[in-house]
Amino acid sequence: xxxxxxxxxxxxxxxxRAAATLIAAGLKPVVVxxxxxxxxxxxxxxxxxxxxxxxxxxGFESRKADRLHHLFxxxxxxxxxxxxxxxxxxxxxxxxxxxxxxxAASLGFSHLLLATGATDRVQPFDGWLTPGVFTLGAAxxxxxxxxxxxxxxxxFAGTGPLLYLVAYQYAKAGADVVGxxxxxxxxxxxxxxxxxxxxxxxxxxxxYYVAWLRAHGVPMYGGIVPLRVEGEGRVQGFAWxxxxxxxRVDCDAVAFGLGLRSETQLADxxxxxxxxxxxxxxxxxxxxxxxxxxxAHVYLAGDxxxxxxxxxxxxxxxxxxxxxxxxxxxxxxxxxxxLLESRLxxxxxxxxxxxxxxxLPPADxxxxxxxxxxxxxxxxxxxxxxxxxxxxxxxxxxxxRLKALTRIGMGRCQGRICGAAAxxxxxxxxxxxPKAVGRLRGQAPVKPLxxxxxxxxxxx
Amino acid sequence: xxxxQRVAETHRQTVDFILDGQPCQALVGDTVLTAVLIxxxxxxxxxxxxxxxxxxxxxxxxxxxxxxxEDGTRLRACTSFVVAGMxxxxx
Ligand SMILES: Cc1cc2nc3c(=O)[nH]c(=O)nc-3n(C[C@H](O)[C@H](O)[C@H](O)COP(=O)(O)OP(=O)(O)OC[C@H]3O[C@@H](n4cnc5c(N)ncnc54)[C@H](O)[C@@H]3O)c2cc1C
Ligand code: FES
Numbered sequence: 421x422x423x424x425x426x427x428x429x430x431x432x433x434x435x436x437r438a439a440a441t442l443i444a445a446g447l448k449p450v451v452v453x454x455x456x457x458x459x460x461x462x463x464x465x466x467x468x469x470x471x472x473x474x475x476x477x478x479g480f481e482s483r484k485a486d487r488l489h490h491l492f493x494x495x496x497x498x499x500x501x502x503x504x505x506x507x508x509x510x511x512x513x514x515x516x517x518x519x520x521x522x523x524a525a526s527l528g529f530s531h532l533l534l535a536t537g538a539t540d541r542v543q544p545f546d547g548w549l550t551p552g553v554f555t556l557g558a559a560x561x562x563x564x565x566x567x568x569x570x571x572x573x574x575x576f577a578g579t580g581p582l583l584y585l586v587a588y589q590y591a592k593a594g595a596d597v598v599g600x601x602x603x604x605x606x607x608x609x610x611x612x613x614x615x616x617x618x619x620x621x622x623x624x625x626x627x628y629y630v631a632w633l634r635a636h637g638v639p640m641y642g643g644i645v646p647l648r649v650e651g652e653g654r655v656q657g658f659a660w661x662x663x664x665x666x667x668r669v670d671c672d673a674v675a676f677g678l679g680l681r682s683e684t685q686l687a688d689x690x691x692x693x694x695x696x697x698x699x700x701x702x703x704x705x706x707x708x709x710x711x712x713x714x715x716a717h718v719y720l721a722g723d724x725x726x727x728x729x730x731x732x733x734x735x736x737x738x739x740x741x742x743x744x745x746x747x748x749x750x751x752x753x754x755x756x757x758x759l760l761e762s763r764l765x766x767x768x769x770x771x772x773x774x775x776x777x778x779x780l781p782p783a784d785x786x787x788x789x790x791x792x793x794x795x796x797x798x799x800x801x802x803x804x805x806x807x808x809x810x811x812x813x814x815x816x817x818x819x820x821r822l823k824a825l826t827r828i829g830m831g832r833c834q835g836r837i838c839g840a841a842a843x844x845x846x847x848x849x850x851x852x853x854p855k856a857v858g859r860l861r862g863q864a865p866v867k868p869l870x871x872x873x874x875x876x877x878x879x880x
Numbered sequence: 881x882x883x884x885q886r887v888a889e890t891h892r893q894t895v896d897f898i899l900d901g902q903p904c905q906a907l908v909g910d911t912v913l914t915a916v917l918i919x920x921x922x923x924x925x926x927x928x929x930x931x932x933x934x935x936x937x938x939x940x941x942x943x944x945x946x947x948x949x950e951d952g953t954r955l956r957a958c959t960s961f962v963v964a965g966m967x968x969x970x971x
Binding site: 454461466467468469470471472476520539540549551552553554555557558561562563565566567568569570571572593594595653654672673683798799801831832833836837867868 | 881883884885886887888889890891892893908909910911914918921922926928929931932933934935936937938939940941942943944946956959961
């Protein structure tokens, strides 16, 4: 190879572990991360001048957070670290970067390891544009990163492990949690128990949060369908259907999420082969257990290529870095590789359990059940009805054509928020499986740029 | 009423900025979104339908938190930090 360095995108658990592994082998990777500090989502660090101890920020995970932050500080002098920098485009041999001050750069790589993590998965419902409706992740970021809470009276709705975790963190921080509204049923959790036992530690923590919330009088509901957020101009209440009845509660904010979705845009721009993944109910770039993709020199690790959580992200980061090293001609440590892979397999079993415990709501809730005038796209106000009309009148059977005709997925968020709903609606119209309508293809820039960047290019 | 309430980290130094022509205070380390939503229940009014918006994901994914400064610059409020003297517009 030439004198280019390996580049890692993302400084979460996966990216940090990968970097440390490359350094141990004598390489000097570049680590590019959009965040201002290393840690990723789960171990996100607050800005300078914040003083809460890690035990208060990360709870049960504070030791792991501390270990990872320390690891990062230890390797930092040995990496070329680019915090606050977005990778907005990826080509066969280089990345396009934009720093937070708007400075643009082009960065070549010998190998590329993508550890881009995940964001909340959401489905639109009536009133979801009302100020005061945020994602579950957003609720946690407000608290962790800013020492603030949404509310003070807040409803937690949706499903997934974050639902109970964030509700617990809010109640502990003094918020008035008016209820936890889980779209999954209690029976789903029982059915999932065998799989969940593969991650007994996580299971115990989850049970602890639920027990704590119950002991503190927080109402919890299972098997609900969110109906609407009430309020003009800001949230005043939340209405749901449960047990065949419609109910409502007063609140000032709603935190909502249906698990997580992987950030796959860069892998897409690079041309990695994708496949539909039933577990994640999403199109994902193909990767082997080693983290190798369909492209030589491109590797994937962590939640950015399928949701498996922070522990798996660390293991996968190291595993993918070892694959990279082996491909670059280093001698592979077979025993270490076998250990990492067996741990990753174990987590995958737990992950199957989680998916059964927190199944997504029935497809018709996000598809056929949505009213025609419901706005799906927060960027350009595109409605469910306009998608259906395109499907009916213009015979659209594929998502990218739907995008070209209605602009769904073309706005500033690039379909991160509306993509799942667009898929569900088109599939419902055509009465086919979600995967049959294809996948929204990524476009550069993966996030909006200030106008200056496209005109200026400083070689790096 | 404000959408955000401070529950911790309140000892930080203050930052003076202008919101809709009025002097306001935030704390060092506040994002623009925090600085504004501690005072207000919106970041901007949507051009096409007059509806208020206040952000959604807080992690730079949804692009729902754009906000204007008096000179017409667009800021992504959840990932920009408030700076002394900033002149923000939420109307
Ligand atoms: C808001 C939120 C909160 C979460 N909280 C918890 C929790 O409390 N407990 C838990 O167990 N799990 C939590 N998770 C799940 C979490 O995804 C994983 O546990 C873990 O963070 C995954 O690690 P990772 O390294 O794969 O990705 P992440 O930790 O997400 O790190 C990815 C990094 O890549 C950067 N990045 C992505 N795209 C680009 C780009 N184009 N250019 C530059 N940088 C880029 C991101 O800014 C980020 O810093 C949370 C997830 C989210 C979204
Ligand atoms: S709130 Fe989503 S990008 Fe800022």
